[in-house]
Amino acid sequence: DVKVTQSSRYLVKRTGEKVFLECVQDMDHENMFWYRQDPGLGLRLIYFSYDVKMKEKGDIPEGYSVSREKKERFSLILESASTNQTSMYLCASSSANRTAGSGANVLTFGAGSRLTVL
Amino acid sequence: AQKITQTQPGMFVQEKEAVTLDCTYDTSDQSYGLFWYKQPSSGEMIFLIYQGSYDEQNATEGRYSLNFQKARKSTNLVISASQLGDSAMYFCAMREFYAGGTSYGKLTFGQGTILTVHP
Numbered sequence: 087d088v089k090v091t092q093s094s095r096y097l098v099k100r101t102g103e104k105v106f107l108e109c110v111q112d113m114d115h116e117n118m119f120w121y122r123q124d125p126g127l128g129l130r131l132i133y134f135s136y137d138v139k140m141k142e143k144g145d146i147p148e149g150y151s152v153s154r155e156k157k158e159r160f161s162l163i164l165e166s167a168s169t170n171q172t173s174m175y176l177c178a179s180s181s182a183n184r185t186a187g188s189g190a191n192v193l194t195f196g197a198g199s200r201l202t203v204l
Numbered sequence: 205a206q207k208i209t210q211t212q213p214g215m216f217v218q219e220k221e222a223v224t225l226d227c228t229y230d231t232s233d234q235s236y237g238l239f240w241y242k243q244p245s246s247g248e249m250i251f252l253i254y255q256g257s258y259d260e261q262n263a264t265e266g267r268y269s270l271n272f273q274k275a276r277k278s279t280n281l282v283i284s285a286s287q288l289g290d291s292a293m294y295f296c297a298m299r300e301f302y303a304g305g306t307s308y309g310k311l312t313f314g315q316g317t318i319l320t321v322h323p
Binding site for chain 1: 208210213237239241246247248249251254256295297299308309310311312313314315316
């Protein structure tokens with residue numbers, strides 16, 4: 087019954103390595119999101135995508151890039167990992183744009199990927 | 205400026221009692237949605253309840269209800285008859301609808317409140 091799958095639950099990388107975090111959803115959702123979660127800061131949006139090959143910066147895009155070549159897959163890339171990118175990364179998806187008053191359009195989250203950069 | 209503020213880093217409640225988790229928000233939009241998610245120690249984010257800014261009634265879902273005070277820009281989560289399984293991190297989040305009334309669906313989250321239920 088898994089709907090949003092993140093490829094790795096735990097990763098340990100070294101400073102300077104290139105890191106790929108993969109996310110796949112099977113709900114045919116148009117929107118996909120990458121958040122990072124840090125204690126005391128809640129979840130902060132890194133990037134999101136509302137269509138294949140489309141991407142928008144979130145609140146903290148520095149040091150990250152994303153790729154969405156297929157509707158079901160949204161990848162987060164750390165070109166050169168740094169220790170301050172040690173965090174929990176959460177992928178989410180939701181249906182297409184909705185107008186105000188049309189209901190919740192809930193984000194469905196993956197289980198998270200805990201990245202440690204040494 | 206912080207858009208979503210949860211001022212209670214941690215809360216404790218006795219089993220079977222009710223507890224209120226606070227959340228205030230800041231927006232100039234007239235149309236927005238407010239969400240609460242639960243995150244147990246396992247890490248998954250579980251959607252609990254939603255309130256639209258135009259909804260006249262406070263939202264309820266089983267033991268969860270919202271005390272939505274639009275003028276005060278607050279949407280507090282009330283959990284009635286607490287259970288041990290309610291021990292978790294709780295996040296409040298907001299979706300704003302931009303000019304034209306559409307949204308890409310992104311949510312802005314608060315810092316979270318850790319709830320501990322004692323037997």
